[in-house]
Amino acid sequence: MTTPAFDDGTPARAIVDLDAIRDNVSALRDHAPSADLMAVVKADGYGHGMLPAARAALAGGAHWLGVATAEEALALRAGLGPDVPVLVWLLTPGAPFAELIAAGVDVTVAAPWALDEVAAGARAAGRVARVHVKVDTGLSRNGVAMGDLPRVARRAAGLESSGEIHVVGVFSHLACADEPGHPSIDRQAAAFDAALEEMAGAGLRPEVRHLANSAATLTLPGLHYDLVRPGISVYGNSPGPLLGPPGRYGLRPAMTFEARLANVKHVAAGEGVSYGHLYTTTQDTTVGLVPVGYGDGVPRHGSGGAAGPGGPVAVGADGSGRVLRVAGRVCMDQFVLDLGPGAAERAGDVVTLFGASDGVAHGAPLPNAQDWADAAGTISYEIVTRLAPRVPRTYVGTAGSDTTDRTTEGEAQQ
Incomplete structure (x- = not known):
């Protein structure tokens, strides 16, 4: 790798090593060999540039890309074409569901209200919506509350039967995976398994179950399920000081x-x-x-x-x-x-x-x-x-x- 000379009169610059991103994704796949990998490229690729980072992650073997907002998802689809699975997870009422569904973006249902809007978007797009149900297993942030999950699961199963949605995935997010041994980790894993049973009881058979963030990808193989979702580690940074430096995991900052x-x-x-x-x-x-x-x-x-x-x-x-x-x-x-x-x-x-x-x-x-x-x-x-x-x-x-x-x-x- 050759770094261009810093002689153009600019006061500062950020050098982004795309090979590092590629190699980090390859290393992360080695840490989770039994699961597919979703590279999280939200927030402009964690400041590195969303499209360049996404391309480098795909070169490293990422199977999916994940983002927070509809705008990010549509920009990825426009920049990368229709073949890469993209998941968006932070949507509010009135989000452009029809546009997302028409573009082949997987959308998240994280609250009961979202099912009706997704179904309406699918009808408007004339296309089955690919849905991931996000469950709140203990972060108390976004996600379907466990008490609401039975009715959400039944409603999702009904919409799947009528051909408006297809439940592709079920996922959640860990609160303290960067703190080894934290008791919330086992509690959330148990709650996630209970959520999967609830979904199965409603007749839903998701293709991908995903829970692991960067920290869990690196240190908790029992939580890898079908798909891992590393974010900060894709860019070569350790998920937290308690886990040690990036070099311990074969990562290098990009x-x-x-x-x-x-x-x-x-x-x-x-x-x-x-x-x-x-x-x-x-x-x-x-x-x-x-x-x-x-x-x-x-x-x-x-x-x-x-x-x-x-x-x-x-x-x-x-x-x-x-x-x-x-x-x-x-x-x-x-x-x-x-x-x-x-x-x-x-x-x-x-x-x-x-x-x-x-x-x-x-x-x-x-x-x-x-x-x-x-x-x-x-x-x-x-x-x-x-x-x-x-x-x-x-x-x-x-x-x-x-x-x-x-x-x-x-x-x-x-």
Whole structure:
């Protein structure tokens, strides 16, 4: 893989390694060899670009694609054609069911109201609706409540008999799979099995049963059923710090976020840095200005000062040298690093906020998204998905040849 030179005058970029996504999916399939795999590409492919990520995931052996919204599902269908199974699961009353069904998208029934709208959409589309029933097994979020499941199952069976819908799948979502041994895991698995029995009792025979997210795909083989639905791990990030770094599972982060120093200057000891003077220099030093901020997706909670260390950044001519922490408040468009006295860095030098690494917490030379999540009090999912549209994505690798080796801002927004 060759990374294009960072010499076009842009202040920052995100490099997305499509081969990493492909290889991560292949590794995930090895962790779940008895199940098909649905690559989750919602939220613009977790910030990586939905269509490029989807193509790379398919190259790695993904059988299905999963998204949250109708808009995402229709964009996938338009971009990839009719042959790839696509599931959409977060729909509200009035959603474009007829358009989704006509496009061959599998739609989710997660509440009793949805059955009638799906059936109406199927009649309008002149096509049988492919339906997955989502059951709430203990997350108390989206999904049919267990108390409502008997009547939903009977109604779904009736609509299947009349030829308006076909119940393709039954699924649920785990609350604490990233916490090994959490008692909710066994409770949810038991509730899911009970839901499957309820569906069978109504005469429904779904083709795919799916429960496993990234964490369960990697660590809970008993919950793989017919299909696993990894999300964050497709992009090479660990589902949570308790499970260890991505390299433990044969994964590597697909995104590197880097910027070029916009200014380097000397500052005297005792000077406050950035808004609110959270950080004060302790000696005569050199500071560097990094031209990205929370308007680009850098979390403001990654600010550094007396209350705690800021987000980590690797500095050096190649962006992979020593790791420093954000000095002071992260602003909308910029933040500051204390480079230290006698620093050799100059304006234009590359710094790396996070990259393809197991992270400095595990001795790697580059920070990763989890390191930033730790500094900001959040999760790695938020770090990568919040990267703003104004940060151009540079695609590298051979997976999905029509999106590789070029920089684009528009592709990531499809």
